[in-house]
Amino acid sequence: EIVLTQSPATLSLSPGERATLSCRASQSVSSYLAWYQQKPGQAPRLLIYDASNRATGIPARFSGSGSGTDFTLTISSLEPEDFAVYYCQQRSNWSYTFGQGTKLEIK
Amino acid sequence: QVQLVQSGSELKKPGASVKVSCKASGYSFTSNAMNWVRQAPGQGLEWMGWINTNTGNPTYAQGFTGRFVFSLDTSVSTAYLQISSLKAEDTAVYYCARAVVGNGRWFDPWGQGTLVTVSS
Numbered sequence: 611e612i613v614l615t616q617s618p619a620t621l622s623l624s625p626g627e628r629a630t631l632s633c634r635a636s637q638s639v640s641s642y643l644a645w646y647q648q649k650p651g652q653a654p655r656l657l658i659y660d661a662s663n664r665a666t667g668i669p670a671r672f673s674g675s676g677s678g679t680d681f682t683l684t685i686s687s688l689e690p691e692d693f694a695v696y697y698c699q700q701r702s703n704w705s706y707t708f709g710q711g712t713k714l715e716i717k
Numbered sequence: 718q719v720q721l722v723q724s725g726s727e728l729k730k731p732g733a734s735v736k737v738s739c740k741a742s743g744y745s746f747t748s749n750a751m752n753w754v755r756q757a758p759g760q761g762l763e764w765m766g767w768i769n770t771n772t773g774n775p776t777y778a779q780g781f782t783g784r785f786v787f788s789l790d791t792s793v794s795t796a797y798l799q800i801s802s803l804k805a806e807d808t809a810v811y812y813c814a815r816a817v818v819g820n821g822r823w824f825d826p827w828g829q830g831t832l833v834t835v836s837s
Binding site for chain 2 (some may be wrong): 611633639640641642643644646648652653654655656657660663665697699701704705706707708710711713
C-alpha cells in the first residue's frame with residue numbers, strides 16, 4: 611500500500627500570506643494525485659486532480675505541482691475562507707489512500 | 718448539477734445494523750463507480766472500498782470485510798452501505814463519493830455525510 615505523508619500537520623498563517631502544503635508518497639504515483647479541502651462539518655471538496663489541474667469552480671489562487679513522490683499545494687494569497695483541513699489522495703493497484711491531513715489555521 | 722444526497726444521522730445500539738443510502742442525481746448513475754469513505758471523530762479520511770455501478774460488484778478495503786456490505790438500486794440511482802454487528806468504534810461520519818476517471822482517479826462530488834453513532 612502506498613503511504614502518503616503530509617507536512618506540516620498544522621500550518622499557522624495570516625490572511626494574505628502564501629501557504630505551501632506538502633504531500634510525499636512512499637513510492638511513485640506518477641501525476642495521479644488529488645487534493646481536497648474540508649471545512650468543519652462539511653464534506654471534502656475536490657480542489658486539484660492529476661497533481662496540477664484545478665477542479666471546476668476552484669479559484670486560481672489554488673495551484674498544485676509535483677510528480678513521482680513529491681507534491682505541493684500552494685495557496686498564493688490566503689482568504690479567510692481558506693482556513694480548513696487539506697488532504698492529498700492517490701489511487702494505485704485498485705486502492706486509494708489519503709494523507710493524514712494538514713490543518714491550515716489562522717495565526 | 719451532479720449531486721449525492723445521503724440519508725440522515727443514525728443512533729444505534731451495539732450489535733445492531735444500519736443502512737446508509739446515497740442517492741445520485743445529475744448524471745448517469747452507472748457511468749461512475751461509487752466509493753465509501755469513513756471519518757471517525759476528529760480523524761482523517763479512510764477509504765472503505767467501492768462498488769461497480771454497472772455490475773454491482775463490490776471491492777472492500779482492508780479492514781472493511783465481513784461486516785460491511787455495499788449494494789445498489791440502479792432503478793432509483795442509489796447506493797447503500799450496510800454495517801452489521803455495530804461496535805462503538807464504528808461511530809463515524811460515512812461519505813459516499815463518485816469516482817471520476819481521467820489520467821488518475823479522484824472523488825467528485827461527495828455526499829454530505831451520514832453520522833452513525835453507536836452507543837448503548
